[in-house]
Amino acid sequence: MAARGGRALLALCGALAACGWLLGAQAQEPGAPAAGMRRRRRLQQEDGISFEYHRYPELREALVSVWLQCTAISRIYTVGRSFEGRELLVIELSDNPGVHEPGLVYNICYLFLRFTSILTTANLHCEPEFKYIGNMHGNEAVGRELLIFLAQYLCNEYQKGNETIVKLIHNTRIHIMPSLNPDGFEKAASQPGELKDWFVGRSNAQGIDLNRNFPDLDRIVYVNEKEGGPNNHLLKNLKKIVDQNTKLAPETKAVIHWIMDIPFVLSANLHGGDLVANYPYDETRSGSAHEYSSCPDDAIFQSLARAYSAFNPPMSDPNRPPCRKNDDDSSFIDGTTNGAAWYSVPGGMQDFNYLSSNCFEITVELSCEKFPPEETLKSYWEDNKNSLISYLEQIHRGVKGFVRDLQGNPIANATISVEGIDHDVTSAKDGDYWRLLVPGNYKLTASAPGYLAITKKVAVPYSPAVGVDFELESFSERKEVEKEELMEWWKMMSETLNF
């Protein structure tokens, strides 16, 4: 019967190949820059980007406009709802979404592909996943606006044939969530007058500070460091725990599910109130108010933070005075800082990413003023647009590849560890993994339960990422071969000796 199954599978592979070929033929490819594209220069508007604050309906409208303009490379989805029922909208930019499905037959074909993708070895997931999250504190508004501008910008530049952007979109899946706390924003934005309060609108509609609401995995890690234990993927059986935890805000829950569902590699969390790029750990080891608390990946995090701050002139300006006269910015170096060295933050989203998943996240403070006047938005965009792109590009660093078995089947959830760095990453559903690393020579080991581990030496440049694949032999395979040989020997013996 296996022969029939094999035949059917082959038949389906054929259909799959045909479908893939067909759908691929529909994908758009950029060519020469669109000549003669009208540029409407309205006041405060440039290329369809309007530099003004977007309330929830306008935020939605702006994202829909981006989607309508760039259907071939964009897709809008929602990860859940805020406490007051506003959708937590995300726009995804990549060359994969928005594949044209012209008719019924195509739709079945596409569904077919989707359904069978988990059962075939077709690598539909070959691009690393990146996310930007803004406006987690509702009154820190610059991040929200910058992300809306960024979505529009990426769409425009893609259509103009901007090589950097085109390459980025073709090689990365970029997820942009302009606002994680739309309820808070509405509250902050509803304040009359230009001067906004430091706290109004910061927390969600329930009064929960979302950046203190995540499960505090730092504490667990610090204990494990002393007593022995892992420091990654600390949240097991998490869906149940997350859903049953009454202390978690709906926004927090939505993000946790999001992080668990999509194998994000790199991320940034946009805030306001200061001007610095902040990296893990956010919580001090000893529990004191300020203390440099480095994580195992301190080197790459410093590099990532710098990749952002270096392109933001005021942020990286060594002579910049602190935002407020009495601020202590002694921990700031080149526009970057270790989180705990600045001040201790327990239950933050940044560390949660690092300790529960493969995702490396930094926190970026974009503006001394949390909710600055609207006419300053354009200059914030100018200051940050290069940083935003530069940080996006950081995802293509380090080592990447596939972990497979000897038959070529992907091994999901294999562990990839780096000698000298006490933090492992795991392979995703299709066996793909990404490991961000600063330049150097490393030994990478891939292992999975039931398989023999393999170690490989890699020389990692600054960029691009080096491809290293692993083919693991399973214990049972080896056992099977040995067993077979034994059986054959036995039969031969019995024949020869007539017993």
Add this chain to the structure above:
Amino acid sequence: MGFLWTGTWILVLVLQSSPIQAFPKPGGSQDKPLHNSELSAERPLNEQIAEAEADKIKKTYPPENKPGESNYSFVDNLNLLKAITEKEKIEKERQSIRSSPDDNKLNVEDVDSTKNRRLIDDYDSTKSGLNHKFQDDPDGLHQLDGTPLTAEDIVQKIATRIYEENDRGVFDKIVSKLLNLGLITESQAHTLEDEVAEVLQKLISKEANTYAEEPNKPISVTESQTGKIPEKVTPMAAIQDGFTNGQNDETVSNTLTLTNGLERRTKIYNEDNFEELQYFPNFYALLKSIDSEKEAKEKETLITIMKTLIDFVKMMVKYGTISPEEGVSYLENLDETIALQTKNKLEKNVTDNKSKLFPAPSEKSHEETDSTKEEAAKMEKEYGALKDSTKADNPRGKTDEPKGKTEAYLEAIRKNIEWLKKHDKKGNKEDYDLSKMRDFINQQADAYVEKGILDKEEADAIKRIYSSL
């Protein structure tokens, strides 16, 4: 101690491997006649039939094939078979696949050489040295330069073996060992797999008497598709298209397999007459709605695809890859999607009719401005009070805002269409692309409304804009 014994005996076996043809099995005696039949004079006849059919198919398409493509497959097969033959002498593998005495093969190749010669004529002589040999020597195939078997023979042998053992693992083992030893590349392995599958398919279908006339059918069907570049690209047509153009070796062999399999299923369908499709009311309704005369092909395609899907799901459930509930829910979802699509298709027809009835552009813009006014009134109510507080110095007037939304969407859509037209490969099919886009947008807009990303009115506005283009 036991392992020492094992080791010693294995060593002994290795050294004595040549005289021993196969490891004796408890039921070994039963297999012997079959194995021996390979050596008998009868076998070449069966092989001839198998090869003749394979050749017939291959022969029909070389004119359309790019010479390079088929050449690659054939030449690689020869290299492969060389490698296999050499390797088998070393290893203690299933010995039945090993090359049998040359004389039988000689007969086969004598008969086949004329057919193969025609294939050779199409080959690109610069492709490889091996091919060069053949071009110089028209009877090269049966003048064995150390190649005792043709590619088809090897494939046939492996397929027969798999068929007898009823175990696909045989093939996997052989191929993985070859790969590990670096004797073949992955693409060659794929090609081999395809060809083995093909022959296996034939073996199995030959066994079933009811489908005796099958082998001819797919050939004639696909033949009619020769050289045609269909406007309405359906997967079925595309598969056949790919087949005729020989673009991809894998696709070629797979599609043959697929076509055979689908043909068989279609046969079942004819006999059962919608037995399974009755469980998909929406699909059934859709089928009915398709005009049988005009769109017979599309109807056939849809049926075959549905059948394939259903069979696939059944197979997966059978092998325990998914649970029966998952299979059922998947098929239900499929049916629902079909319902949605049908609805969209109908709606599209309606809006198309509408636009036909009102061709004057002024009337259309009238519609849009009317809706804009409604939306304007709505928005002003919503945002009027709130806006003032946040916008200290807004050069753009408030009245721009509501119109701005539809305008913004219009502008975005315009840019999209412009860009698509510039970068679409099939440049001269603008109208077609637009209808594709329309369907896609309609579907996406509805999906977004469901998820709360779009308002119903917004979605309608977008759909209207697209249908008016």
